Amino acid sequence: MHLPKFKPQYYSFIIITVLLLGIIACRDFEDCRSMYTNEVWVEFKGENILAIEELYFDKPIRQLLYDKYTQHKGTGKYLLRNLKEGKLHIPLHPKHNTVTLLFYRTQADTTKPANPDTLTIFYHTVASLLSPNCGIQQEYIIDSVQTSFAKGTIIKPSLKKTEHETSEEKKKPNVEIQY
Amino acid sequence: MLKYNINILLVIGLLSIGSTSSAKIKNILPTGLQIGFDVTRPFYYMWYKKTGAQYEFNTSLDFSRLLLEGEYGLGTITRKNPPSKIKAISANIGQYFRVGFSYNFISNSVDHNAAFLGLRYSQAYFKDELYGKLREEIEAEVWKDAYKDNVDEASKLKAHWFEIVAGVRVKVWKWIYIGCTTHYKFAKKISTITSHNPFDIIGWGLNDEDIFGVNYYISMRIPLQPDKSKEDVRKVEENKLLY
Numbered sequence: 001m002h003l004p005k006f007k008p009q010y011y012s013f014i015i016i017t018v019l020l021l022g023i024i025a026c027r028d029f030e031d032c033r034s035m036y037t038n039e040v041w042v043e044f045k046g047e048n049i050l051a052i053e054e055l056y057f058d059k060p061i062r063q064l065l066y067d068k069y070t071q072h073k074g075t076g077k078y079l080l081r082n083l084k085e086g087k088l089h090i091p092l093h094p095k096h097n098t099v100t101l102l103f104y105r106t107q108a109d110t111t112k113p114a115n116p117d118t119l120t121i122f123y124h125t126v127a128s129l130l131s132p133n134c135g136i137q138q139e140y141i142i143d144s145v146q147t148s149f150a151k152g153t154i155i156k157p158s159l160k161k162t163e164h165e166t167s168e169e170k171k172k173p174n175v176e177i178q179y
Numbered sequence: 180m181l182k183y184n185i186n187i188l189l190v191i192g193l194l195s196i197g198s199t200s201s202a203k204i205k206n207i208l209p210t211g212l213q214i215g216f217d218v219t220r221p222f223y224y225m226w227y228k229k230t231g232a233q234y235e236f237n238t239s240l241d242f243s244r245l246l247l248e249g250e251y252g253l254g255t256i257t258r259k260n261p262p263s264k265i266k267a268i269s270a271n272i273g274q275y276f277r278v279g280f281s282y283n284f285i286s287n288s289v290d291h292n293a294a295f296l297g298l299r300y301s302q303a304y305f306k307d308e309l310y311g312k313l314r315e316e317i318e319a320e321v322w323k324d325a326y327k328d329n330v331d332e333a334s335k336l337k338a339h340w341f342e343i344v345a346g347v348r349v350k351v352w353k354w355i356y357i358g359c360t361t362h363y364k365f366a367k368k369i370s371t372i373t374s375h376n377p378f379d380i381i382g383w384g385l386n387d388e389d390i391f392g393v394n395y396y397i398s399m400r401i402p403l404q405p406d407k408s409k410e411d412v413r414k415v416e417e418n419k420l421l422y
Contacts, residue, residue: 128376135265
């Protein structure tokens with residue numbers, strides 16, 4: 001067997017190569033926490049107070065999401081009293097690709113029939129194996145938004161849990177609505 | 180007149196090339212071809228990891244200190260849930276290649292041993308399949324019975340990336356060599372993902388941001404030129420005998 005006659009500087013090269021072998025990437029297959037969520041964080045921007053009486057899903061199933069008595073779990077504030085200062089979390093439906101919301105504003109004259117504002121979110125889902133031990137997870141990605149408010153903009157299309165976001169991402173909503 | 184001048188210049192040019200010594204031309208041509216096979220890969224993935232068979236072959240053209248490298252691999256990476264866990268099966272089946280060059284830090288090695296550092300460009304073509312039950316992990320309990328029963332997706336995808344490689348190659352017997360190469364893989368891009376994201380990528384490994392890989396291979400060297408270093412040794416010995 002002919003072993004190479006290495007100069008001293010080549011020994012450092014071999015040591016680096018061997019060290020690299022020791023840091024081969026590995027993933028924890030027992031960590032079953034998904035980094036994705038199905039909740040869209042919607043923020044409202046405008047000059048005046050935006051008070052909402054009731055917030056309904058129209059599609060895929062008509063049902064109430066929040067009313068004026070719904071309180072924030074952490075702060076105890078009423079969610080819909082003034083959306084200018086607050087934010088809403090809208091859950092997307094796992095089996096569908098569209099949700100439509102109806103915003104019934106608080107009106108001084110209750111005799112008139114309320115004409116709701118709408119927000120429609122179009123999205124798609126991407127499945128992936130979390131790990132062989134944990135099963136399959138689903139990522140929600142917003143494709144577009146349509147609204148009867150002045151303007152709707154997508155800021156962060158992918159819905160991630162806050163602990164998996166960068167400090168910059170944590171400050172931004174998924175969708176911004178101007179009214 | 181201009182036409183004649185161009186012809187004269189061409190003749191002078193050709194003559195100057197003709198006068199170049201054959202030794203200089205030999206210096207440009209490759210000295211040897213190395214053909215190898217990753218010996219540990221099939222055993223490691225089939226019997227230790229139990230994720231399916233994987234094979235990798237490599238070739239290297241020696242241009243003195245510069246090594247022109249090419250690698251080809253194929254195989255399957257299958258992941259399956261343990262019996263007690265939720266059903267989930269992922270399979271990545273395909274092939275890949277790497278091309279690039281390395282710089283050999285060992286000069287004038289009689290046995291053509293090498294310690295090298297290089298860069299590769301890689302591409303993988305694969306079919307990825309995902310089947311199983313979706314984890315019930317939805318934040319808001321607004322949607323009742325909204326969980327998908329089963330995920331059953333299959334798609335053909337393409338990925339490409341770059342690698343920085345470091346390795347050694349040592350002669351063990353006659354024209355047989357053994358070697359080890361470490362790869363730092365980065366800047367991966369997968370063609371448009373529509374339905375699902377692959378868990379593994381053949382040739383890359385786990386679908387993470389950056390990743391390390393290792394190859395242990397046996398190769399054989401086919402000389403393409405008479406061995407210069409051995410010729411030198413022979414000449415020295417002949418001279419010793421003469422004097």
